[in-house]
Structures are given as C-alpha cells and as structure tokens.
Amino acid sequence: MIRHIVCWKLAATDAVTKSEHAAEIARQMNELPALIPEILSLQVGENVLFPEVNWDVVLIADFDDAEALERYSVHPEHQRVGKYIGEVREDRVAVDIEL
Template sequence: MIRHIVTFTLAADSVEQRAEQAAFITRELLSLVGVIDDVESMQVVTDVNVTPGNAHVALIADYADHAALDRYQVHPDHVRVSGSIRPLLASRVAIDFEV
C-alpha cells in the first residue's frame, strides 16, 4: 500500500480567509472519494493551532500500489480539483511511502 501525504500552505493573509479556503480544499478533495476508484482512503486535516510556520492543510490518502497512485494523479477529476486548489497555495509539499 502507498500512503500519499500532501501539505498545503495557503497564500491568504487572514486566519478567516485561510479557514474558508481550507474548508473549500477539504470539500474539493473529499469529493474525489467514490469518484476515483483507486482512492482506498482519504483524510483531509487542518492545523488546529494555527501555528506560524506550519502547513495549513494536509491530505492523507492510501492507494493499493504505485500504479494506482499514478492513475489517481492523471484522473480528470483529480486534475480538475488540483486546478481549483492551486491558485490558493503559497506552497505544496508531498511524500509517498509504503505502509
């Protein structure tokens, strides 16, 4: 199994705006569950302490293998969601590992 973790740092200046954007990102990403068969599990979390320097949102998702993750990455619905999220970001960092 491959675990895919992505952290997002939002570009918005205010805590309120970041909270709205984090909720939007959460809805968008979770909308992929049940649409893209290769997603075995998905969780989206936000930084509860609003700690300076921390990422604001994280995606934690599991896939059967590397091929399943590769299919997810190019799936049209994932590409659409990624495109809707990208303009909100200051940075994005990911790691994929075997569980």
Template sequence: MIKHIVMWKLLDATQAPRFKAELDSCKGLVPGMREFEVATRVDGLEANHDVVLYSTFDDAAALEAYIVHPHHKKVSAFLGTLRESRAVLDYQA
C-alpha cells in the same frame, strides 16, 4: 501499499474549509484507493501548514490513476490558485 501525504500552506488560511471541501470531492475516485482523509489546521495545536491529505492506495498504479484522473486534475488546478506552497511524500508501507 502506497501512502500519499500532501500538505499545503494557503495564501489565505480562511480558505481552508473551501480547500478541504474541494479535496473531499476526490474521495473514492479510483479503484485501489483505500483511505482518503483531509484535515485542516486547528487553533492551539502545532502546525506549519493549513491543510493535509492522508491517503493510501493498493499500489503505485492506483496512485497514478488518481493523479491523472480528470476530476483530480480539475480540482488540483483550482487548488493551485489558493496555495502558497505544497509538500508531498509518497512511500511504500
């Protein structure tokens, strides 16, 4: 199993709900995607990013299929205009 975790710091944190909605549209895009959870920063809890994606895939091929999927590429391009920075960690579990 491959875990794919991505965190974003936004240019404008008030855009977090929109950012989350766009990301949520990628849920279930490809076979082999097992989990897909998007969360936003919560006031009162520690955070140095505004949005996080936690997802799992059966294998590296399923993750790659997600990354190159046309809908994901379209969403990613749009979200790139809203973010200040992005951090990612993929690992095998």
C-alpha cells in the same frame, strides 16, 4: 500499499480567508473517493495549532500501489481539484511512503 501525504501552505494571509480556502479544499477532496476508485482511503484536515510555523492543510490518502497513485494523479476529477488548490496555495510538499 502507498500512503500519499501532501501538505499545503495557503496563500491567504488573513485567518478567515485561509480557513475558507482550507474548508473548500477539504470539501472538494472529500468528493474524490466516490469518483476515483483507486482511492482506498482519504483524510483532509486543516491545521489547528501553531499557524505561524505549521502548514495549513494536510491530505493523507492510501492507494494499492504506485500505479494506482499515478492513475489518481492524472484522473480528470483530481486535476479539477488540483487546479483550485493551485489557485489558493503558496507552496506544496508531499511524501509517498510504502506501508
């Protein structure tokens, strides 16, 4: 099993806009498990502590294997959500671990 962990630093500088963008990322990402069968589990959360040093949003998703993660990565629905995230993020970091 592969756990895919992604953190985003959002581009907005004011807390209200940043929170709105984080909520929209969560809303769109939470639609994906019903649309992409490779997703075994998915959690999205907005940072709640230490905003001056922590990243703003995290995604934790599980997949059967690397091939399932790759199919998810190129799926049109994932690409659609990724386009939105690309418009509101400043930076991205990811780690994929084997469980």
